[in-house]
Amino acid sequence: MATQQRTDRSFLSGLTERVTLKRALVVYFGIGALYIYAPIISLIVFSFNEGGITAPFAGVTFEAYAELFSNEAVRESIVRSLQLALVVTVITTVLGTAAGLAYRYDFWGQRGLLYLIILGIITPGVTYGIGSRLFLAELLGFSRGLWLAIPVHVVWTLPFAVIVILAGFPPNLKQNEEAAQVMGASTLTTYKEVVLPQVLPTVLGAAVFAFTLSYNEAERGLLLVGQETTMPIQVFSAAASDRPEPELFALGSVTTVFSTLLLVIAGLIVLRAVRK
């Protein structure tokens, strides 16, 4: 009886400790989330500010947005970034899915490929930007332009895509594949009916990830695109040469809204695929 009581008490004190820790962590998470969102909130709020990008909030205006949509250079750079990101995403998804699927087996070079993937991530953007410029434009003599940034962006997006795909493969993929084979399905049928449907949500996630990585990448393509600047390059040079304009704040707000929508849609698709 006495021991029972004692364990009860220690259990209780453990519980209260847990509850206070939980409360502290909930508060911490809230503050952390607010902090992570702070610059985004600031972009959205001050893009509507009549007084420009300084406090206090003077009144609502859409001037920054009007300026943004009438700025041809920015608009064109956005279109170029979207085109580039789209092509990069397609190549990345195809290559990344294939490479991820290769890891169902042990194969010669699997460690080497892993090192290449790590190298792609840890190479600083400036270093790689200079290397690709020297190799592709100076040494091989390709003329600079938007398309020359495609292979360079893929080198940046592909490692992340492979990692996402490897992390997201269903653990029973192999068994299901074997089951299909045992039942006499051909390699092609197995792929079409078993492998690809199972990895599809992950592949979609990797594609979305690759798209945003490419869309926001500046340094790697900086020295390759020539006059055909992408949105991040345009923004960087505009902000570096001038004081920041409310127009850029409007651009940030629009981008945030669009990418959130894209993320929600992708999330819903993945959830539906998982439910099935």
Next chain:
Amino acid sequence: MSTETESNESSPTAGSRFSGESWFGLQEAHLLSVPTIVWFLVFLIAPLGVVVVYSFMSYSNFNVVFEFTLDPWTEVVFSGTVLQVFARTLVVALAVTVITLIFGYPLAYFLRFYTGEITGIILLLFLVVPFWTSGTIRTLGWFPILGTNGAINYTLLSLGLTSSPVEWLLFSPFSQIVGYLQNFIVFMAAPIYISLSQIDKDLLDASNTLRGGPLETFRNVTLPLSVPGVAIGCLFTFVLSVGNLTIPQFLSGGERTVSMLINEEVSRGLQYPNASAMSVALLVVIFVFVFALLRFVDITDIAQT
């Protein structure tokens, strides 16, 4: 039409294919992986090799001259000022990594142990949303908050807490830390979260049964098992902050970093040899960091489920 022959062909090998060691399995794996390997060799390894070669080239009249020289290394990389910038870049990157770890770990811990699995992932995705906006614009978002005429100073002044605006909020070490931490905290929290997710809850119960207090359980069970995630998070944070161009450009008080120096060499006079030498040196520094990390931690642990 060919399905029958195909299935006929594959069935004899089917048994051994599953081991992944048969000739057939090997070939499929290579068919799948070779395009990616070739892509990396051509578009990553070759450019990096070219950078190394260019770092030994001469330069005159805004042109690279193909004559071997050690000048970019002896005159630039190992000169006093550049070494100083290197040292500062490294110190900042290490400080940023430690600070990000301290603030990022509790986030991951909360998501793993105090929310459900689905909720945890959704909350993590929720934290990722801001990173879908260009880093430059996101960095500019701090101006109206931290600036002399920013929201914080406005609040402090109207409450009468200060008589003049606080100057050290922007273009200072403080604003750099604020910017770096905001940029990298999720990159730190996410791998730690994955590591923590792989911890078997029975282990924690076992520690509890053995009368380990929450603190002891954390120190002896949770923390050691989350080391791979911590290592990957530190790797991301260190590497990304060493190469970051936006935060020193827009949030610092004008102190330069290696990546800024490299950028200036190119944009001022296409000084590729100097830029190449500094780039290679930067890469070497990162290699040393990663290598040291990998010696202590096997990060492939995290890939095992």
